[in-house]
Amino acid sequence: MFETLTPKPADSILKLIGEHQSDTRAEKVDLGVGVYRDATGNTPILRAVKKAEQWLVDKQTSKSYLGSRGDAVFCDAIQRMVFGDAAGSDGRIATIQTPGGSGALRVAAELALRSNPDVTTWVSDPTWSNHTPLLGETGIRLRAYPYYDSGSRSIDFGAMLDALGEAEQGDLILLHGCCHNPTGMDLSVEQWQQVADLVQKRKLIPFIDLAYQGFAHGIEEDAYGVRLMYERVPEMMVTHSCSKNFGLYRDRVGAMLLVARDEETAQTVDSQAQFVVRTMYSLPPDHGAAVVSRILHDAKLRADWLTELDAIRQRLKGMRSALVAALQEAAPDHDFSHILRTTGMFAYLGVSTEQVERLIKDRGVYLPGSSRINVCGITPGNVRYLADSIASVL
Ligand SMILES: Cc1ncc(COP(=O)(O)O)c(C=O)c1O
Structure with missing residues (x-):
């Protein structure tokens, strides 16, 4: 064959x-x-990773299976890091642990297709070289919006807004949460607000790839765009990677965070996400996520x-x-x-x-x-x- x-x-x-x-x-x-x-x-x-790994070697008592959602304690820590401590009390956020940011992107695309087979995902031009194959291989329709003007060496914001003005209700808008790969040019606070206005007005769905939280200005600052959208829209998807900010590249640690209209819908989405995972790779790897969880829960x-x-x-x-x-x-x-x-x-x-x-x-x-x-x-x-x-x- x-x-x-x-x-x-x-x-x-x-x-x-x-x-x-x-x-x-x-x-x-x-x-x-x-x-x-x-x-x-x-x-x-x-250093913190080495210490957490040592702690795990000493204290971990089982390597039994986790569920498809991964470890609830890890998911809670990542959810707080991404959305802040105050978010999530309304039950609208469903978070699952994934094999890196790439795993989260793929599960998110599969899930989006399950809920709307006609959905279009708008990706920046240029974008991370694996976005198009990773998302596109699910069969999801991709369209590009202009992002960078090589003449002025800055974000082509007018052209970006014009293109997104053509997006239809329910389309996904893939945005880089911070540290845009490959340009390094991030939206300013004012630009994020204008994108949020547009997304809200046209009923689009933000799909934010947060692969470098902490690499631009700090953990809280780098979550600005995500948190702004959370306040403004009823539904969104966020993918998070711990590859860079914890240096855990090969251990494959990430998360997918889904915001739904209400708690009941979030529970449905969560069950669908777990089904997608079960049929793709069954459950995420544990070690790196356990390290992250330990670091985030231990003050020192x-x-x-x-x-x-x-x-x-x-x-x-x-x-x-x-x-x-x-x-x-x-x-x-x-x-x-x-x-x-x-x-x-x-x-x-x-x-x-x-x-x-x-x-x-x-x-x-x-x-x-x-x-x-x-x-x-x-x-x-x-x-x-x-x-x-x-x-x-x-
Ligand atoms: C923008 C962006 N998203 C996602 C990823 C995927 O990261 P991971 O290694 O956690 O799958 C990368 C990795 O380089 C990236 O640059």
Whole structure:
């Protein structure tokens, strides 16, 4: 039967990582990778995670099955982190634990299709490279709304609103909660409010992907858009990932949070979500979620984790500033100040595909053709070389 299959091309980022690894130049720089790395190039296990893991080794007494919803204590902690402590007392929110943010996105799309097979999901152009395949493979209809204007290097907000003005009642609007991947450009408070007005007026359904909570400004600040929508609309879907903010990438920890009109509907939605999970992967993995749950319920561990998260944010901010300052010196006729307006791990450098090719070939600076950089690839030791390399191809 397998002879009917044809090979799938390798993911372009994985190809780039492979090319970087086999490059023998000592000064090579990897700006393509999609995970957080510290100044030594390592993706660390957070202190709080190590301590929580040790606690689990000592105290956990069973590895028996969890239900399809996952662990209720974990779900409650994530729900509070996303919506705040006050939310949820009306019973309108149903939260389930998922294998990462990707698992949550897939379950959310399956669920949306079960309730409305004709639903359209609007995704930003550009968006995270896996959004379209991950959601689209469910059969859900996707449409793009403009998001980024490469000329002004800012959000094309007018065009975004115009496009969303064409959305029909009940359509899903996929928004990045913070740290937009790949542009790094987030909606301002005023822009979130305007989107909320539009969504409310046209009876659209916000579908917010919160994959970097804590990476932009802080846990509370980064939930602004989600919480605003919760106050304004009767129904919404949120997907959350603990891959970045807890550094638990391979342990697959995430959650799907659904807001329904009332408690009774939330219970129905919850039972449907559990059915979808049961027929896809039965139940989520436990270990990483148990670690997150322990950290969020232990005051000392939680405080330590928040300190670590703060250090990550400071490093990202510091490296952005250092790169822009070095570019000002190396290429004084060019303006890269838009990078200072980006948050999280990513930003578009704003150079052409041909210039990217030269950066890779002549200087060993690896990034995708779109010129998306992962700021974590910048270190105090390579920032000058990087700025000189960029200047050399302008
Ligand atoms: C915007 C966005 N959403 C979702 C995810 C998926 O994260 P996870 O690894 O938790 O599945 C990512 C991962 O890079 C992402 O960038």
